[in-house]
Amino acid sequence: MSTVLYARVSTLEQNLSHQRTQAEAAGFAIDEVIADDGVSGVSTRLADRPEGRRLFDKLRRGDVLVVRWVDRLGRNYQDVTDTIRHFMRQGVVIRTVINNMTFDGSTTDPVQQAVRDALIAFMAATAEAQAEATKAAQRAGIEARKGDEGRYRGKKPSYDRKQYQAVLDLLVEGAGASVIAKATGLSRQAILRIRDDQAGAEKALAKWEA
Incomplete structure (x- = not known):
């Protein structure tokens, strides 16, 4: 083994x-x-x-x-x-x-099998949902770079690309805002903004990376 x-x-x-x-x-x-x-x-x-x-x-x-x-x-x-x-x-x-x-x-117990299979399905669905959200946010970022050249970029985000990706990874793992804030060095408010509007967070970051 x-x-x-x-x-x-x-x-x-x-x-x-x-x-x-x-x-x-x-x-x-x-x-x-x-x-x-x-x-x-x-x-x-x-x-x-x-x-x-x-x-x-x-x-x-x-x-x-x-x-x-x-x-x-x-x-x-x-x-x-x-x-x-x-x-x-x-x-x-x-x-x-x-x-x-x-x-x-x-395991041969039907209840344990049902719980196990439901958990597998939930975790797999979560992984796909996070991937879809990430793709949507990336598209928003691309559009931001295309359409905002030379325009006012707004307030610079408090996070960089590495921190942003770390937040996404921890969110999909089910970590809470306070735990993520401690791990990334960002404020809890910043974590909540990214969580609640991933596309907007990606767009804001993309404007400053352009």
């Missing part, structure tokens, strides 16, 4: 080594890391990624697949739920670093 960490990054603001460090800090003894760098979790299924394919060939009954959160497997609802259920049928246990979730296909 082995414990494999699957890591994925799709932007410059994310970091592969941080995902292993975070997993080990949470108490996971990682035997091997399989990672995809610069791969979208929205448009590319896990089975179609260069390293993601290896998981389907490598993992065996009794192995543990560790991911930072389910969005590392993907941000498409159907792909994530299909992937997790496939591995559970193979006898692989999936564990998340964030929130310490465990998805195990060995």
Whole structure:
């Protein structure tokens, strides 16, 4: 039996080594890391990624697949739920670093199965919803750069691109505003503004990056 960490990054603001460090800090003894760098979790299924394919060939009954959160497997609802259920049928246990979730296909109790499956569905849906919100915000940012050249840009945001991305990542993981504020160094009010109007926050940031 082995414990494999699957890591994925799709932007410059994310970091592969941080995902292993975070997993080990949470108490996971990682035997091997399989990672995809610069791969979208929205448009590319896990089975179609260069390293993601290896998981389907490598993992065996009794192995543990560790991911930072389910969005590392993907941000498409159907792909994530299909992937997790496939591995559970193979006898692989999936564990998340964030929130310490465990998805195990060995249970035969129907109530436990129902709770597990509902949780998988909820987390996969959350990952896709966050991805859609991010795409909408990015489109708003692109339009802001196109249409506001030479115009008044308004008040400069209190956050930079790295902080903004960190806020989005923590929001999708279910962290509260106070926790995110402490982690990013931003005010709680700034976190709430980003949470409640992600498109507007992206647009304001894009104006000052142009």
